[in-house]
Amino acid sequence: MILVIAEQRGGRLNRATLETIAAAQQLAAIASLPVSVLVPGAGAAGAAGEIGALQVKEVIAVDNAALEPYTPDGFTAALQDAIGQLSPTYVLLPHTYQTRDFAPKLAARMDRALITDVTGVKSTGGQTAFVRPMFQGKLTADVTPQGSAPYFVTLQIGAYRADQAAKGAAAAPVRALAVKVDASAIREKPEAPFQQAKQAVDLSQAERIVSVGRGIKEQTNIAIAQKLAEALGAEIAASRPICDAGWLPMERQVGSSGQTVAPKLYVALGISGAIQHLVGMKGSSTVVAINKDPDAPIFEIADYGIVGDLFEVVPAIIDAVKQ
Amino acid sequence: MMTTIVFWLLFLTFVSVFAAQVARRVRLIAAAPNTFSLDDVPFRIRRFATDVILQKRTIQERPVAGLMHAFVFWGFVAFALYTTVEFLYGLGIVDLRYTAWFGRYRIFLAPFAVAVLVGITYLLIRRAFVRPIALGTHVSIESIVIACFIATLMITYLLTFRLEEGTLAGRINWWVHVLVILAFLALIPASKHFHLVISPITVFLKSPELGNLPNLDFEKEQVGLETVKDLGSKSVLDAFTCVECGRCQVNCPAWGAGKELNPKAIILQTQDALLAGDREKKLGEVYTEKVLWQCTTCGACENQCPVGIEHLPILIGSRRGLVSNGDAPEYLGAMYNNLERRSNIWGLGYDQRAKFVQAAGLETFDAARHDVLVWLGCAGSFDADFQKSLRSLFEILRARQVKFGVLAKERCNGDPAKRTGNEYMFQELANANIEDLKAAAPKKILTSCPHCVKTIGSDYRKFGYAVEVVHSSVFVEELTRHGSASLSGERSRRTDVSGPRQTVTFHDPCYLGRYGGKVDEPRELIARFGGAIREPVRNRDNPFCCGAGGGLLFADKEEEPGSRISDVRFKQLRDTGANTVVTACPFCSIMLKGAQASAGADTQFVDLMTFVKDRL
Numbered sequence: 001m002i003l004v005i006a007e008q009r010g011g012r013l014n015r016a017t018l019e020t021i022a023a024a025q026q027l028a029a030i031a032s033l034p035v036s037v038l039v040p041g042a043g044a045a046g047a048a049g050e051i052g053a054l055q056v057k058e059v060i061a062v063d064n065a066a067l068e069p070y071t072p073d074g075f076t077a078a079l080q081d082a083i084g085q086l087s088p089t090y091v092l093l094p095h096t097y098q099t100r101d102f103a104p105k106l107a108a109r110m111d112r113a114l115i116t117d118v119t120g121v122k123s124t125g126g127q128t129a130f131v132r133p134m135f136q137g138k139l140t141a142d143v144t145p146q147g148s149a150p151y152f153v154t155l156q157i158g159a160y161r162a163d164q165a166a167k168g169a170a171a172a173p174v175r176a177l178a179v180k181v182d183a184s185a186i187r188e189k190p191e192a193p194f195q196q197a198k199q200a201v202d203l204s205q206a207e208r209i210v211s212v213g214r215g216i217k218e219q220t221n222i223a224i225a226q227k228l229a230e231a232l233g234a235e236i237a238a239s240r241p242i243c244d245a246g247w248l249p250m251e252r253q254v255g256s257s258g259q260t261v262a263p264k265l266y267v268a269l270g271i272s273g274a275i276q277h278l279v280g281m282k283g284s285s286t287v288v289a290i291n292k293d294p295d296a297p298i299f300e301i302a303d304y305g306i307v308g309d310l311f312e313v314v315p316a317i318i319d320a321v322k323q
Numbered sequence: 324m325m326t327t328i329v330f331w332l333l334f335l336t337f338v339s340v341f342a343a344q345v346a347r348r349v350r351l352i353a354a355a356p357n358t359f360s361l362d363d364v365p366f367r368i369r370r371f372a373t374d375v376i377l378q379k380r381t382i383q384e385r386p387v388a389g390l391m392h393a394f395v396f397w398g399f400v401a402f403a404l405y406t407t408v409e410f411l412y413g414l415g416i417v418d419l420r421y422t423a424w425f426g427r428y429r430i431f432l433a434p435f436a437v438a439v440l441v442g443i444t445y446l447l448i449r450r451a452f453v454r455p456i457a458l459g460t461h462v463s464i465e466s467i468v469i470a471c472f473i474a475t476l477m478i479t480y481l482l483t484f485r486l487e488e489g490t491l492a493g494r495i496n497w498w499v500h501v502l503v504i505l506a507f508l509a510l511i512p513a514s515k516h517f518h519l520v521i522s523p524i525t526v527f528l529k530s531p532e533l534g535n536l537p538n539l540d541f542e543k544e545q546v547g548l549e550t551v552k553d554l555g556s557k558s559v560l561d562a563f564t565c566v567e568c569g570r571c572q573v574n575c576p577a578w579g580a581g582k583e584l585n586p587k588a589i590i591l592q593t594q595d596a597l598l599a600g601d602r603e604k605k606l607g608e609v610y611t612e613k614v615l616w617q618c619t620t621c622g623a624c625e626n627q628c629p630v631g632i633e634h635l636p637i638l639i640g641s642r643r644g645l646v647s648n649g650d651a652p653e654y655l656g657a658m659y660n661n662l663e664r665r666s667n668i669w670g671l672g673y674d675q676r677a678k679f680v681q682a683a684g685l686e687t688f689d690a691a692r693h694d695v696l697v698w699l700g701c702a703g704s705f706d707a708d709f710q711k712s713l714r715s716l717f718e719i720l721r722a723r724q725v726k727f728g729v730l731a732k733e734r735c736n737g738d739p740a741k742r743t744g745n746e747y748m749f750q751e752l753a754n755a756n757i758e759d760l761k762a763a764a765p766k767k768i769l770t771s772c773p774h775c776v777k778t779i780g781s782d783y784r785k786f787g788y789a790v791e792v793v794h795s796s797v798f799v800e801e802l803t804r805h806g807s808a809s810l811s812g813e814r815s816r817r818t819d820v821s822g823p824r825q826t827v828t829f830h831d832p833c834y835l836g837r838y839g840g841k842v843d844e845p846r847e848l849i850a851r852f853g854g855a856i857r858e859p860v861r862n863r864d865n866p867f868c869c870g871a872g873g874g875l876l877f878a879d880k881e882e883e884p885g886s887r888i889s890d891v892r893f894k895q896l897r898d899t900g901a902n903t904v905v906t907a908c909p910f911c912s913i914m915l916k917g918a919q920a921s922a923g924a925d926t927q928f929v930d931l932m933t934f935v936k937d938r939l
Binding site for chain 2: 136214239240241244245256257273274275276278279282295297300
């Protein structure tokens with residue numbers, strides 16, 4: 001059996017669980033094993049419904065006082081008992097913060113191997129291998145677990161797509177599993193969870209960004225950039241001088257003294273590309289730079305560079321995008 | 324007979340009050356981990372001569388007040404024997420007052436007494452009425468009392484020429500004189516006047532190296548300074564030596580930009596914590612963590628201190644303690660990640676350095692073929708802007724047939740880690756770089772980054788790696804000294820520079836001017852190649868920092884524009900009236916250009932190497 005440990009809070013499933021189920025289905029095809037999903041914690045029934053629609057053998061709801069609120073000791077004890085009862089060959093988990101917190105402890109407690117941050121599953125020479133990055137992602141390794149089952153595997157977030165998880169013909173059965181946990185063995189006493197105040201503008205999640213630099217010359221000209229941003233469906237951002245001058249709010253500043261962004265498209269308008277700015281947007285997939293100065297450092301990292309007056313170039317781009 | 328007994332009683336009482344207070348401080352010094360060192364004694368003797376005997380550091384920054392202080396100091400020294408003779412008489416041991424030599428000596432002292440009176444009157448007026456900010460916001464009563472004591476001593480001495488020995492007035496005058504000395508003795512250990520006694524020792528024990536921070540020994544589980552009891556013996560001595568003159572304060576760029584950090588407060592807080600016996604108190608609470616992270620490590624406080632105090636071992640030592648406990652600010656966490664993963668402060672991939680090396684046509688260093696190894700540094704490897712000035716340097720070197728190469732790969736030298744207290748990361752980077760440098764075996768390293776000069780040239784010596792590291796300004800100054808120009812002594816007036824000179828201002832980088840002492844070479848180059856320098860306030864070996872040092876390059880996130888150190892310095896440079904700023908450090912350039920952009924000014928920046936190249 002391949003056992004996927006789901007992650008949910010108050011009946012709301014962490015999407016990474018669906019990605020892990022997609023990986024489990026691929027593994028199931030290679031290893032010819034059925035997939036079961038264990039949903040731990042209160043409210044498991046709510047999440048179980050969504051999982052049941054997928055192509056899995058069964059959904060196992062484990063509810064126990066030890067699981068609420070989350071503690072690494074409680075989870076380790078409950079899951080150790082459940083795994084002991086179910087005897088799976090593989091235990092798959094999404095590589096979430098919560099998993100990172102308890103999974104090493106769980107594997108160590110059971111004296112089993114843990115393969116972390118896996119990006120793929122494959123069959124090599126009749127053996128099942130798990131692909132994981134090494135050396136800061138410079139190399140990947142195929143890892144085959146040794147020793148006796150169960151083998152613990154955590155899946156990198158985003159390595160599989162949630163919509164890859166195949167739907168089942170009929171709803172999978174849901175059953176409850178009772179586990180025994182010695183409540184006195186739980187040493188952590190968590191305080192009530194709190195949500196950190198969100199930044200009003202989270203540029204780090206933006207897919208497209210139009211960013212303005214000193215080349216914009218005057219505050220009233222920001223409107224031109226704003227129009228381009230609207231046409232592209234992009235967020236507007238700026239380099240430090242623009243925010244210092246108060247032309248755009250500080251939270252829209254990109255660079256070493258502002259936010260670090262990694263959009264698919266970064267349009268730099270009149271930004272010279274000082275290194276403090278570059279380090280804040282170096283992760284952008286495609287950089288388009290428009291600047292009058294052909295020697296501007298921004299062109300060193302731009303994928304597309306237009307040497308020209310942004311007041312002529314930008315309206316032309318807006319027109320082109322609208323068509 | 325009776326008076327001798329009374330005098331003895333008074334003498335013993337006051338001396339024991341003095342001794343008890345001194346003993347308390349000596350015990351605190353002795354209880355601290357020993358950080359005293361006596362390397363480079365000839366340097367220490369020279370500095371003792373200039374700073375203690377000649378009062379150089381006291382006078383140079385505040386010429387009038389400094390000279391007045393020197394009058395008082397020299398007077399005190401001159402009077403030492405006089406006081407001794409009077410006490411020997413008072414204690415009934417021996418009466419030397421009527422010997423011929425003492426008669427001559429007594430007259431010899433008269434001009435000193437007048438000088439002390441002039442000096443102390445000036446200083447008293449300055450402290451009580453002028454009240455410069457450096458001396459603190461409230462008038463110290465104790466200082467006024469001490470000043471009056473000193474004046475009284477001189478007046479009572481001068482009165483001995485008028486009052487007859489043996490008359491009532493004469494007796495009273497003598498008693499006033501010796502009682503004031505005794506009261507003075509009892510007052511000084513607990514006051515800033517303790518510097519009278521210990522500052523010569525502190526000056527002598529001050530490290531010859533500015534910002535001396537011995538490597539932590541991880542084998543001995545050294546983690547930096549965490550609590551009051553970790554402060555080294557030199558720091559404890561420093562705390563009791565402080566004379567509260569505030570030179571450190573007014574020269575501190577953080578304080579100058581309106582931040583909370585005040586180096587004088589750091590020393591006084593140390594003193595308070597030590598005397599309160601708070602041995603277990605965390606240094607992050609003694610000084611507050613926020614303040615500790617405001618230091619740019621520019622070294623102005625330590626360098627300007629006239630009594631030998633070393634601030635940097637306390638500031639950076641406390642940072643080490645914080646970092647060891649995971650209490651570094653968030654922006655440093657990001658930088659440490661970059662250093663750990665990519666070995667550079669920006670977090671960029673080294674393929675960019677490789678691209679630049681290729682595009683600039685640089686060869687891999689080979690000791691057999693190359694004269695110098697050029698160290699690019701974090702800025703030279705990645706900052707397109709600074710790469711332009713490096714290209715200028717390469718052009719100059721090629722024009723003068725200097726054969727040079729670069730390492731196949733470089734890591735950050737570790738300066739940002741060292742100055743922010745991440746000693747473990749610093750040592751990792753240093754050891755790895757030293758291994759590569761030893762393999763390449765250059766005789767001389769040339770770099771355009773003053774931080775690389777200081778770190779590789781000086782800090783790496785503590786790992787047993789000693790090589791000559793020169794800044795490009797020094798190297799190119801020598802290289803172009805005998806160019807097409809005459810070989811006469813008039814180096815700065817090159818005959819082929821014609822036409823009007825370009826007015827520029829020059830910003831001394833702290834790590835070049837203050838740490839490196841290289842202040843003439845850049846000026847020589849600017850003058851030789853047709854520039855006329857308008858000096859900004861705070862120049863040469865006491866520049867006002869650009870704000871980048873000590874890891875603060877990445878810290879301006881939380882700061883209000885206009886209050887950044889870089890903004891303050893940029894304004895000082897702009898106030899020279901020169902429209903061109905010549906820089907000699909990539910980080911100064913980044914900070915000041917940032918300030919210029921925020922100010923919306925049209926000031927031009929040019930790196931020294933580009934300035935020279937364009938006029939070669």
